[in-house]
Amino acid sequence: MSIGSLLILPGDGIGPEVMAEVKRIIDWFGEKRDLTFDVSEDLVGGAAYDAHGTPLHDDTMAKAQEVDAVLLGAVGGPKYDVLDFSVKPERGLLRLRKEMDLFSNLRPAQCFDALADFSSLKRDVIAGLDIMIVRELTSGVYFGEPRGIFTENNERVGINTQRYTESEIDRVARSAFELAMKRGKRLCSMEKANVMESGILWREVVTEVAKDYPEVELSHMYADAGGMQLARWPKQFDVIVTDNLFGDLLSDVAAMLTGSLGMLPSASLGLPMANGRPKALYEPVHGSAPDIAGQGKANPIACILSFSMALRYSFDLGAEADRLEKAIEDVLADGVRTADLLGQEGVTPVSTSGMGDAILAKLDASL
Numbered sequence: 001m002s003i004g005s006l007l008i009l010p011g012d013g014i015g016p017e018v019m020a021e022v023k024r025i026i027d028w029f030g031e032k033r034d035l036t037f038d039v040s041e042d043l044v045g046g047a048a049y050d051a052h053g054t055p056l057h058d059d060t061m062a063k064a065q066e067v068d069a070v071l072l073g074a075v076g077g078p079k080y081d082v083l084d085f086s087v088k089p090e091r092g093l094l095r096l097r098k099e100m101d102l103f104s105n106l107r108p109a110q111c112f113d114a115l116a117d118f119s120s121l122k123r124d125v126i127a128g129l130d131i132m133i134v135r136e137l138t139s140g141v142y143f144g145e146p147r148g149i150f151t152e153n154n155e156r157v158g159i160n161t162q163r164y165t166e167s168e169i170d171r172v173a174r175s176a177f178e179l180a181m182k183r184g185k186r187l188c189s190m191e192k193a194n195v196m197e198s199g200i201l202w203r204e205v206v207t208e209v210a211k212d213y214p215e216v217e218l219s220h221m222y223a224d225a226g227g228m229q230l231a232r233w234p235k236q237f238d239v240i241v242t243d244n245l246f247g248d249l250l251s252d253v254a255a256m257l258t259g260s261l262g263m264l265p266s267a268s269l270g271l272p273m274a275n276g277r278p279k280a281l282y283e284p285v286h287g288s289a290p291d292i293a294g295q296g297k298a299n300p301i302a303c304i305l306s307f308s309m310a311l312r313y314s315f316d317l318g319a320e321a322d323r324l325e326k327a328i329e330d331v332l333a334d335g336v337r338t339a340d341l342l343g344q345e346g347v348t349p350v351s352t353s354g355m356g357d358a359i360l361a362k363l364d365a366s367l
């Protein structure tokens, strides 16, 4: 029986290369764990432009709205830099995010022991770190009106407006509480209620939503103090929920605590569908890496970890996500490295598929 439906959009550059390894892992779960997915594949970004003259065909958009989860590789590349803004590869991704109304952006910061020395922080501060930042993605100061550059009293003034409605805060808070329930049941909400009215409302609404999640321990922190605490002792957190602007900053800081771009997955979630699963798009944080595309050098782990997030957050297969993450941890502990993870002398990097082979072997060993 199928566990659910997956739409795979490999995209451009290294997207298809890293996604090829994810597809082998999806097949492994079907063959060895009897967990099959109803998988379809389509084009996005430059690949879709080449085929259809648009970075996202309407049929692909319609499919994305129906499936349980979309898994995307990466889009873009120098070949498409000359295109008009309206058909640039990135527009395909933006259309997906907008039309699926993906308001909850999940950025984990997870540190595998074997890579702890990659961090700019001390090993004991970072080793074993596993936190999740939930950033509100479709409102706040990046969208609020009025905005623009105006002239007042003979000088220019730049204006952006931080604006949140109760329902916008409520839905992202619920998304974060749901995540906390699937993790360590601790949620820290960050805003600046000391100086911003939108922060006061944020705190009130999150506190109200908490009544529906009595098992989750809720705390509040001013976002600037939160930034300090992330750098000081990040392991104190489990899930953090914050607005669009603070989330932009804090998630980048937290992610880079742990090292390479080739290791960072993400998810963007929307409202629950009729079957209770949220609309969902999973993708690595990295881009299409044109400098290494087609050379078999790309690290597939960010994309594989994105699939692991789909197992956990779309399909409620937390134990299988743990199995996959443990396989990755074991591979790294054995010293297997793609070129982007090389730090030590004398280690020969494996190729993209070599990393896939090693992870599959560890999955086999986990049975």
Ligand code: NAD
Pocket: 014, 018, 073, 074, 075, 076, 077, 078, 090, 093, 261, 262, 263, 283, 284, 285, 286, 287, 288, 289, 290, 291, 292, 297, 298, 299, 300, 302, 340
């Ligand atoms: P990038 O993330 O593609 O690459 C930055 C650097 O990191 C490069 O040196 C690259 O080789 C390396 N890198 C990235 N992913 C890697 C991986 N998995 N394994 C090993 N090394 C990896 O960012 P960029 O160079 O600024 O952008 C390249 C293209 O990607 C542009 O067209 C940009 O618009 C697009 N882009 C797309 C997305 C997306 O699809 N979500 C995100 C960012 C950039």
